[in-house]
Amino acid sequence: MGFVDIHSHILPEMDDGAQDLRQALQMLEKASGEGISHMIATPHYKQGKYRANSRTVLERTKLLQEAARKQGIPIRLYPGTEILYHGELEEKFDRGELCTLNHSEYALIEFMPLEEFHYIRNAADQLLGMGYRPVLAHVERYRCLLKDADKVREIKGMGCRIQVNAGSVTGQFGRPARRFVRKLIQAELVDYLGTDAHDLNKRAPLMNGCAEYLYQKCSRGYADALLFENAMSELLTDSSPNP
Numbered sequence: 001m002g003f004v005d006i007h008s009h010i011l012p013e014m015d016d017g018a019q020d021l022r023q024a025l026q027m028l029e030k031a032s033g034e035g036i037s038h039m040i041a042t043p044h045y046k047q048g049k050y051r052a053n054s055r056t057v058l059e060r061t062k063l064l065q066e067a068a069r070k071q072g073i074p075i076r077l078y079p080g081t082e083i084l085y086h087g088e089l090e091e092k093f094d095r096g097e098l099c100t101l102n103h104s105e106y107a108l109i110e111f112m113p114l115e116e117f118h119y120i121r122n123a124a125d126q127l128l129g130m131g132y133r134p135v136l137a138h139v140e141r142y143r144c145l146l147k148d149a150d151k152v153r154e155i156k157g158m159g160c161r162i163q164v165n166a167g168s169v170t171g172q173f174g175r176p177a178r179r180f181v182r183k184l185i186q187a188e189l190v191d192y193l194g195t196d197a198h199d200l201n202k203r204a205p206l207m208n209g210c211a212e213y214l215y216q217k218c219s220r221g222y223a224d225a226l227l228f229e230n231a232m233s234e235l236l237t238d239s240s241p242n243p
């Protein structure tokens, strides 16, 4: 079983991720070499900037999957979106404008790094009330949560899921982020991993270093859960097929 990357900017010409098909395929080659076998494409949906609507995400995921298949890259792609939380999400979900993680009830949600905790909690409440399960994207990026594992526990206790970036586990995004995500991992508060890959350089789709850390420092069961089992059983089940 390969690793599952639930957060990637792999679709070409959608946002600040892969710039064209050639780069997207190179990133997929790299990801495959890192042991990734399943990847959810999660281009940005931000008001006024990147608006990855559901229909375009599905079309581009299909196109990239086909191109990868032709090149013999053994990665299965699934559609998703990284949604920057804002007040009018409800009607956008209702209109089918936003793509959840592989059509599941789980939606990858991000906030601005300096957002207040009560705002994040209220947002989670609203989304849960609408019937969605928010997956908090790169939880280590928010100042109000950094250093406070109890707040993450609280959010998780509400019914949210917690995603951290694989690069944060290895220290790619600095010591405070590394210290915090490792603490969350030791407390088994993390549910999913993402590469949050944008390119082949500073934000490449790396997973091996993180996997090595997890298998050294965690129980085998929890490492497997983070690296593939949770995502396979909750997001990539047969009832939520790829496009």
Ligand SMILES: [Fe+2]
Pocket: 007, 008, 009, 082, 196
């Ligand atoms: Fe992202």
